[in-house]
Amino acid sequence: MDKILRVNMTDLTTKLETVPAEWAGLGGRGLTSTIVAAEVPADCHALGPNNKLVFAPGLLTGTAAANSGRLSAGAKSPLTGGIKESNAGGTAAQMLARLGIKALIIEGLPKEDKWYSLHVNMDGVTIQEETELLGKGNFAVIEALEARLGKKTGILTIGPAGELKMTAANISVKDPDSKIRSHGRGGLGAVMGSKKIKFITIDDTGAPKVQIADPEKFKTAARTFAKALLDHPVSGEGLPTYGTNVLVNILNEAGGLPTRNFTTGQFEAHDKISGETMHDTIVARGGKPKHGCHAGCIIQCSQVYHDKDGKYVTSGFEYETIWGLGADCCIDNLDDIAKADNIMDDIGIDSIETAVMFGVAMEAGILQWGDSKEMLRLLTEEIGKGTALGRILGGGAGSVGRTYGVTRVPVVKNQGIPAYDPRSVKGIGITYATSTMGADHTSGYTIATNILNVGGHVDPLKKDGQVELSRNLQIATAAVDSTGMCIFIAFPALDIPECLPALIDMINARYGIALTGDDVTNLGKHILKVERQFNIEAGLTNKHDRLPEFFKTEPVAPHNAVWDFTDEEIDEFWNF
Amino acid sequence: MHIKVKLFATFRNGRFKEAGQERQEGTNCRKIILELGLTEEEIGIILVNGRHASLDHLLQDGDTLSLFPLVGGG
């Protein structure tokens, strides 16, 4: 029987609850957002006693469905002040699903100045006081916990940034190699830190297999689905070969690679940080060009990056991180960017927010453009140690902009704008503006259609069709984020007609239900509306669905494009 | 006319990264693609001077043609 685990940090009690009927058909983002909207007062302080941190595996997590092992984390975000869902790979989601845990809800704040950990197993969840691992980085936490509880233990942990409640702090999830994947965006690490939980461990010993209502039907659908993933050139070949970082050269050629804190659209040294260069470097040094963030991923966009001596530096080395520290900060040293990626994993801070922040920090004169050594020092010595400067930096791009009086601050709803210039790739600008999450490329990835010719083509430099494109993708994404699927299944889903029906068939076979394509679209719409309503009650209205002013007034080379949507055109997004 | 051709990802294997070429006026993207030993099906993105273009697009003196296989990320 599926269950809800509830942890009250105020009186240090835990409860095992049955799943209310209205939550039974939900998982992942659909469930975390529904719970947050239902139980968290929208106007509460995100770091106060009334916020709740919710973890939920997706509807298909724990099954044999390819790429279904992602975990959603939700809460009110201390960064945006609105609702947040952030999903990540790693081993935790599948363990929770096997344990029949539909959601883990953490509420309240401890009365005493003590730190705790949670342990989840077949019997439920328990709270222990924790002293030993306080102040430790995430890699040390994982190592110590594997020694304490065994190699197979699932782990969710926060680093020093989360303990210090920095609004760019993330939650780290142990991956199958005992390295780290992250619930990166929106400062959920600070929420976990506010509840004084250093880590959550999971032991799925004795857990039964996930029940499938119609195993034959499931098998057939799972096979069709996996075939679509492998047949599509992007998910079957492009992503495993070059990872997401192949985008550096594509966006650079298309003039949409934000460079030098969004002042131009092309980076002179793009080749030094490109996916092609990275691939050759990884192969030459004996790293792994392809790698999965969880068992059952057959796309394998991740990779393992080694240094010159063939020693591990980082994995899950994403385009957005490399773009941000690279082009946006004018750093052309991929090895230093890889080191920074590792440090960010260790101190537990979002690599997108932090990369965007460094672009603003360079503009503010805190460090010089391209100074990768000083960037590494600021990460370790200031952010990692929680100095006064470190806390300002750890608050993200908006925090640094406000503190230093910078006017070119690329954020929406105070969350840093990633990797694609909204002036020259206009569809993604609509997503940044309207997403309930703040600037978030994954919530409606128009790059697929604007740049990559997946799902047709909509000219990135024109306004036509962008609102509709972003709306359709945001609706579909909200639904996909509820299944536990990695969003990269969208590439085959947009082009191969059998892909989406197979996904729906798997859900139907798993639960013995009969959802149609329309039901799934309606689910996506419903989730967006629930999230939007929460945001409105929290004070984020359509006036916050806007890009920063400088995008309208500063044309970006090489196309001299500006952000030219009117407010009314943007607001059209919500007409569904 | 003189054009610049840039290749990316797997298209570079056994070919080049960037090359200047002399061409007759009125050459379209398809002709160059086929002469490189690439097929239309392999082509993911064609950019001419950073703008998306079709196979039939006629190139002009001084153009930069960038070719990508179907790749992606995010």
Ligand code: SF4
């Ligand atoms: S494709 Fe990449 S992000 Fe998606 S599940 Fe696989 S490794 Fe994780």
